[in-house]
Amino acid sequence: MTKNTIKVVVCGDDKVGKTSLITTLMKDEFIPNLQDVLPPVTINRDFSSNPYSPNGTILIDTNNEDTTQLHLQLKSADVIWLVYSDHESYEKISLYWMMLFRSLGLNIPVILCKNKCDRYNNSYNTDDQISIASDTKVEDEEFIPILMEFKEVDTCIKASALTKYNVNQAFYLCQRSITYPIVPLFDARLGQLKPLARDALERIFLLSDNDQDNYLNDEEMLALQKKCFNKSIDINELEFIKDTLLHIKPSSSSHENQYYVEGKGITKNGFLMLNKIYAEKGRHETIWGMLRVFRYTDSLSLDDAILHPKLNIPDTSSVELSPKGYRFLIELFLKFDKDNDGGLNDTELGAMFKCTPGLPKLWSQTDFPLSTVVNNRGSITLQGWLAQWSMTTFLSYSITTEYLIYFGFEDDTRVALQITKARRFRRRAGKFYRTKVNDRKVFNCLVIGKQKCGKTSLLESFLGRLYSTLYTPTTKPRIAVNSLELKGGKQYYLILQEFNELEESSILHDKQKLKDCDVLCLTYDSSDPESFSYLIDLFKKYNRNFKSIPIIFVALKADLDKQQQRGSLQPDDFAEQLYLDHPLHASSLWLSSLNELFIKITETAIAPESCTAGFPEELKSDDSDYMQTAVVLGSSIGFITLLAFTVLKIFKPNDHA
Template identity: 70%
Template sequence: MAKETIRVVLCGDDGVGKSTLIVSLVKGRFISNLQDVLPPVTIPRDFSSSPYSPKSTILVDTCNANQATLQRELKSADVIWLVYSDHDSYERVSLYWMMTFRSLGLNLPVILCKNKCDEYGENTAAVDSTDTKVEDEEFIPILMEYKEVDTCIKTSARTQFDVNQAFYLCQRAITNPIAPLFDARVGELKPLVVQALKRIFLLSDKDQDNYLNDDEITTLQRKCFGRSIDINELNFIKKALSDISSPTQEYDGYMLYVPDKGITKDGFLVLNKIYAEKGRHETIWGILRAFQYTDSLSIKDKALFPKLNVPDTSSIELSPKGYRFLVDLFLRFDKDNDGGLNDTELTFLFKCTPGQPKLWSETNFPYSTVVNSRGCITLQGWLAQWSMTTFLDYKITTAYLVYFGFQEDARLALQITKPRKMRRRAGRLYRSPLSDRKVFNCFIVGKAKSGKSSLLESFLGRPFTETYSPTLGPHIAVNSLELKGGKQYYLILQEFGGQENVILENRDKVKNCDVLCLVYDSSDPESFSYLVELVKRHEDLKDLPVVFVALKADLDKVQQRCYIQPDEFTEQLFVDHPLHISSTWPSSLNELFIKITEAALAPGKNTPGFPPESKINEAEYRQAVMIVASTVGFISLFTFTVMKLLKPFKDGS
């Protein structure tokens, strides 16, 4: 983002031409007789300027007679335009001015300007103003000794020589600073910019052959500068890189450019180093900013974590554009085309990022999703993993989309589902059916050793094993499944081990649960009572859709040592009887996962406390029959009484 306003403070010995430089810049002509100190002059941004240029630039003239004012202006400056004009004023640059800046604790860029170079005319070709690498002997010692000095330039207020260029250099010191990019003392790019440029090279190397070919360079040029690179400029770059990597040259032994292949990573870094040496800072910054880098060489937070207005009861999922990008990414890095990403391919894929998300390592990726027989994540598992990540923490997804080189606003790769509404029936609220959700979160809850972990492994298509390993912390599994009609959904199954009670007491965690799967071991007589006590202890769970599951159904079923049996308990809650499931029965497992998804889609039918419609209708019918019978009886009794009272009158007549 462009700085709104920058303050350029001109300073130097009296008589070096500070005021005439300002007037020459503003008026476009030389005026000799001026007052000692000009008032501040504000120069608005030219509409043709870069969007990173400041909206306005304030030029502040100074006088050495008033040291207090001078020091105050220097402390409020963004950049210092230090002017000298002869040998004496040149000597004071090092002996006085640079020492003064340091004594004031200033850490500002300094543009050193030698004024009154009247031998150069406005259109002279004696100095190439587009190349600010200074060869003059008087500039080199200052550049080497004082890292604050951004660059040096010769000007003439009388002939208008390079006055505009000097002003541009002052602006550029703020909008395109050299300090974060290049260490002039050692003549090398700084580590952070090298790291950023390496990442940009990897993202630009679309075919991943470790070379930037002509098409890739053109694409990069268009992305960074909005235009295609000129063929002559491209050939000049190739020749320059070839020449400096030839024997006896500075980069002898480095492969900077290979004919018919392209520019290497080293060549790309050297090219940007040349830009820095020649003062073409804006070229490097154009590349960096196109990839969302800030002046501190970090990626913009606004790009990584764009603001989303998410209703409290909505969820966030990947959009079709997001899924398409992730599919293309998977296919591009699946080098051996075996349908899975091995460790090497995953390492290379995440090379442009800070590494795999912490959430993934915490959930035992890649074994949190579908892998092939060699333990490599499949495309199905890859998409499922990102679906889970987006659901649990969408900011991780937006950040990694940017790291992976998603070209558009990361929000376009996401979609916000409709808010989950509440309905009322029988005096109670329940969640309304969902129509636009594709990802559902299910908590698997039950006593230890009831078979929860085996259930999660079975969900990922892994064979059952007799080996028992206690689950100490959270365990997660995510996979896709298809319902009747061909609709595909992603189901997240979570078990919490020793943290189960803590999670269930956390209202925010429970709120993000779409369906509760209460499991028990049908072969363990002590297993079901755990669920009964759990439901009593956590009344909020009755507000969630619930599916009861009797696991290990392949073993002998036993009577539960509990005051109430599973079927009777579920009947009291008005939910379906437990499904009898075994990790060795694939068909029963598929039935369970479909049941869980359907319960999430239609919460009202599976929320405890609501009698089924059939039972409600039956009760209403019985009540209606009783009302009708009572009414008929009352009418009969009333008629009999009236007839009896009227009988004496009839007899008397």
Template identity: 35%
Template sequence: MPGGNSAAAGGKTGVRIVVVGDRGTGKSSLIAAAATESFPENLSPVLPPTRLPADFFPDRVPITIIDTSASLESRGKLNEELKRADVIILTYACDFPLTLTRLSSFWLQEFRRLEVKVPVIVVGCKVDLRDENQPISLEPVMGPIMQQYREIETCIECSAVTLMQVPDVFYYAQKAVLHPTAPLFDQDTQALQPRCIRALRRIFILCDSDMDGALNDAELNDFQVKCFDAPLQPAEIVGVRRVVQEKKKEGVNDLGLTLEGFLFLHSLFIDKGRLETTWAVLRKFGYGNDLKLRDDFLPAPSKDAPDQSVELTIEAVEFVRRVFRLFDTDNYGALRPTELDELFSTAPENPWGEAPYKDAAERTTQGNLTLKGFLSEWALMTMLDPRGSLANLLYIGYGGNPASALHVTRRRSVDRKKQQTERNVFHCLVFGPKNAGKSTLLNSFLGRPFSESHELIAGERYAVNVVDQHGLSLQGNKKTLILREIPEDGVKKFLSNKESLSSSDVAVFVYDRGC
């Protein structure tokens, strides 16, 4: 499989590189040598911003290099530049060992103090001036530092005088931004990151057109064309299979390349320093640097007015019903936690593991999620986070037009005038003083027994369930009701937003009859 090209940049329009280090370590000479391809004479103490053209490197993304001063009076300007950086080049002088020790004793600590969270490329300048009688091996010196400071992407030594590895310095810096290692690979375990595995698993399933658990020659070729605009020759396919089979026996079977083999190939690319190949694949399928689908791949509808809401379409509801039945392997009518985790194994994580979704829907006494609870969670997520809901539909295999998965409802003010609605999800606010029974009401709505010693949950809380609309002339009698508990100490802040009440259909005030 060939490496990525400009598509791997993921829409990045420029890379801002800030060069820092002790005085006299060769920062300005390094920058000027890269820009002019010659050793500079009579440089000013700090160079103005230097731009490398878009075609300087294969990714065709322009680079802006910022020179800095290490003087105390320039510290404020330096800190500003660090906070604007996409990547930092941290220099030391090969002929002055003290500057090497200053990397960990000052500079790297300073970056963390300033909460600058970007990749760092450590660069030894003036390698041509190093004392030949005192050879140095970088690995034993930098190894412990890189263990402590994971933000260091790589280390390299260069010479502005001889131009040795000068272009490489800025190539590695650009690559650290466009093709970062950390989201893909865990240096401690020497394994693919869990979120990377989940994304690649989804891509594998999407490419496995016949759903037989392996990519045959045609599917592998289609994948190659989609990602790299070039077909694989028959000899190349044979070569891919041979490489995988030699190192990962279960990576190939009679049907083709298995998921284990697909993941192994990407581990191999990363191990060989070809991160741009894996990033090209991920970005072609819509992933950003956080290994979530980018917004431009998620055409979620937006509301025109606060009294509208967003719901799943009938097509999307039928899809999630089918998914539920598919993963309810024991036909028990409820998903066990392991089954739910498997269902979301192609998503960055289980979206319902944290508030406001955790414990917001009906479950069995064993803690398993019923079909009503499953549909309710989707309704809640779609109301609160339409883009996130659409993303999770795509993560779990929704194959329809993404733009047709969600729809915006008619304004509630129009519904009230017409005294009819086509909406299927309704939003109820629950107010009341402390200890009036708001949480008990929400628990009861989910079929949970009353408990004197129930756990108090601070802040807002949601409960959502499917209810019967008996006696009402609504299309279909199954509707979803979302209860939103507003804590007493949060009412003033809630009502200070004029649109807060517009998003709801009804409000309930709870009080304690015994008081």
């Protein structure tokens, strides 16, 4: 956020007191009869009380006779301290100096300083301790035309090297123009906050409005102050803020004050107006104090290093949500479930994603919320919400870290994730296979099969939806993710992915996609005699890619009349040749068959050896300790859900109690 060292170039007409200002700053006293130009001076960070000040500031005195050197120094500057002292040097500010800066292509802040002000009036007290709120206000009318004409001018200030008046403050303003830049925040010509600043402040308002009533009440304002500045706001200052907003004339014709409503709090427009006032008064620190706590960079974007932290992930490991990540997402769900019906409707989802760029692209591409569990009104349930984020984290954890920040996660997002151990492989009978896993809770299954074999209905059934006779061809990838609980109380998330035939070919060519696959579910229509030959052709074409990946054959539409498959081998015979189990027979109309299938997929992901092609039965290990016999779909009550109910009791007390 802050440069380690900034360079301040002090320039202006001859004899305006540039060298005297630098010397007074360094020596804390006025020294007459100085040399014409000082060598570069470095000031350490602890010179200023500014907590965001750079580690060092280099002050460069300039000589107007050597224009080449002057231009080089200006081009290397981070900020310009432009000094004048009388009418003649004032005229040259706009006629010469500002034109010079523009001709050099400089796009850096300029601090305009009127030196020797002790000669012109006595309207100041050298002992005054001037606050940021007042000393940066434009009190001299001669500053106004320059501020209006040149947006490069950050701040204007009067000073006197002789009396030491405002010398330290002028230097501080130079530092502040870098550490608390006003240019990204405020358009002085229009007198308005800039669009990016408005967007950032609106997001801060939304995240601070904990009760989601569109007002910041006293408690929320105090919490915001504590979070951003680590101190409580003075109650008198808070009352002054409210009184100020209450008496500002609304910009619209509405009779209701649009900035503060008594008994409710500060509105979003009032919060923006308050920050506009801070910008106008030069209280950049206050605005930046909030922006930086909410992870904004000087360009008013969220820091990419925070949105997408680097993780060291072994080649065959996966990324899952940690208990802390699940807890945050549960609390977020409960916060926006305004009607407390256990589901997020479109309005509630819209409110939740207001402080983000919108739904993740991955979700839009996979028909969210139809990719997970919804209730009978189409609202995503808590179970579906957690399943969706489990899937997102598995497929692209950087989306999860990004949105955790958008949602206001305050810690390092890496604590919301956990990395599983790398897969272990063993060799037996000259073949490699995956060994059992103990630390994974999210598994990825690719559902492959000929068009119209029933894959889409299988995914719909996994989400607890009724079978539909209406055929809809799969034109883009589909995902279904749900939680399931095996006997013994262990809860898992299973991701089923379906593709059209063209995409299947691409997937089976992609070694990384196959590496991320826990189980290949090869499906065919048991009532279509041409369906299984499609799988045989896939094996012939991609045989080498199928090695070490667990495989399950599934005969779908088992409620229809079974047909003899046309081809060189029948499904049972083909499975036997590969030393795999005979196909499971399943139907979207037979709930027990679906339960058996989803159990089998999960068990295979946990203990893959038993379903790895090419192992005779006598070479396979005894996986009986991993074989479970029961599954609960649609209403899991494992750790995550129990945690949800616990949080619900804490955060959602009975309104009628």
